[in-house]
Amino acid sequence: MPVMSYIQAVTAALKEEMQRDEKVFILGEDVGKKGGVFRATDGLYDEFGEARVLDTPLAESAIAGVGIGAAMYGMRPVAEMQFADFIMPAVNQIISEAAKMRYRSNNDWNVPMTIRAPYGGGVHGALYHSQSIEAVFANQPGLKIVMPSTPYDVKGLLKASIRDNDPVLFLEHKRAYRLLKGEVPEDDYVLPIGKADVKREGSDITVITYGLCVHFALQAAEKLAEEGIDAHILDLRTVYPLDKEAIIEAAQKTGKVLLVTEDNKEGSIIGEVAAIVAENCLFDLDAPIKRLAGPDVPSMPYAPTMEKYFMMNPDKVEKAMRELAEF
């Protein structure tokens, strides 16, 4: 099985889906000739031509809007937001149009569109290149938000998102692009959207997280295993709608729950996860539900020391895990 980086898995999924279904096309800023600023669409312009890999103007609202129109007409667009930070001009299109189209038209119309966007910090990107935007979209029924943590999950979930008949926001951690490598099968496989995945079995504490933080939690868990602390790690994979069953099961397993996100703490995805655990698991809980998240400040700072302070890392996760285990 070939080893791929996270971003190579993105490219592989796009390529395979474009080969498989000619209705699939890509649109976004610099996705064509340049192959994307992160090289996610590298080689696709040459293989599929300018009609299927569209370079667009710097107008995110238009990228989303064109995608929605094409999707309603039967195409399967994959729109790229160059950085998740730039998605804000397209929020109206995504929330008020894409997410609600099926409901508004009484099932006559639907929007089988995927919007890809690189999110997250730790790459010295500061305000406009580091934001986590999932919470902005995470209370919009009709929209799904997928945030994979491994190259294997990237390929399976991106293919599933493209084949999904409703809009999917597919968020890729930009620091994971070249940091994470893993085995990815060459064959055609899809992973279910809406299903969380146990990334590590354990009995002492439960860590529930998503995206790059899964990787931090796994690293911390390996260290803690040497001290005899056995962590159970659940990767949400889809952060909206949440896989409640899996969350409840994971929380019940150990009764000590740590929730991790890189996003600002208040109003984040993990707050909702905490509510699900609190509602369903009172008599299994052995410790207060713990949240580990970014501070509530407006943006990822530019100064490296300050960025390090803001950013999640394996040490922070390890410390929180140990504290919970010792409670």
Added chain:
Amino acid sequence: MASEKINMPQLGESVTEGTISSWLVQVGDKVNKYDPIAEVLTDKVNAEVPSSFTGTIKELVAEEGQTIAVGDLMCYIDTEDSAGDATQPTNKETVEASKETTEQPNQDQSMKKRYSPAVLRLAQENDIDLDQVTGSGQKGRITRKDIENYLSNGKPKTTSSNQEVSSKPSQAQAEPVVEKATSSAPVSDMQQGDIEIPVTGVRKAIAQNMVRSKQEIPHAWMTVEVDVTDLVTYRNQIKDDFKKKEGFSLTFFAFFVKAVAQALKEYPQLNSMWAGDKIIQKKAINLSIAVAKDEELFVPVIKNADEKSIKGIAKDITELAGKARKGKLTGDDMKGGTFTVNNTGSFGSISSMGVINHPQAAILQVESIVKRPVIVDNMFAARDMVNLSLSLDHRVLDGLVCGNFLSYLKKTLENMNEKTMSIY
């Protein structure tokens, strides 16, 4: 002279590693701060890595062509600046200091009795005495895992947990057992035509209280026989007048309640309750009386019975019994009892063994008044006789004080007649 490290810098967004394409310096070269020392190739850019210090290159750790992660060591450089010397040892000290503090044995047990919902549930489901479990959590807290380990290692089996608890006379421990005894022990031998009656409300409360009393309180019993011929004569003489005048009946029971209140004043030991590590002797004499209604049993309270006349007591009894039958008793009516007088005689009973009304220390059963041939002064005489049966909490009371109480009561009742007393 201090030796400093130069690490692979962050060379752009999403870049996590770089390949050293060539070193621009050699060991022994003098470099100034910001001088380029190596060329690095990443996915996105080719860049020169500047030196972070002024000094002499000491050792090239990474080789040309090698890919190393951002933040990993590239080379060592000797600097003239000695500031580094001072900082390093300080760091070490703090690390060691923090190590010491974490290794200190934790004697604080303040969390030992803070139970999480999971621990409480498991303890209840598996009938675990949490005092027997050692906590491995912070400040001695018992964790869910401690309970799971305790269970899987086979907890010390108690042959009968009920027995064990009843031998330990403490309220707190008896509670869960009571719940168990009334809720479990299923006898599901239903035959055709049998009626199943769900246990709810008052019935359930009665069941729980009775189980608790019987399991927790070591009961002992005593009965005396009292000659109440004079009392009967006196009461029969005035009862019709009384009814006419006052509008309610003058029952025998009112006399007994009055006599008990007097006797308790004399022997306050019986007017007390068990409280684990102490006995509380109550000042107020509030007498609970049992009133039955259909399937239900209430014990309303005659407050400060020692301060009331027979008429006052009779009035209270009439009112409370009336309220009970109409279902109008309030919580206040039933609160604060310190001793119970039970009018079993009203059913014609001549002997019974009452269950103490928890947490009181005793209950007196006033049995039926029966005309019987009795030998008085070596002659048979027809006398009105009544049995008084006392159940006592043997933790609180002994035979002597109860015997004295009963004989005082007997004397009081046998001397009740028109000359010695007034009902007002």
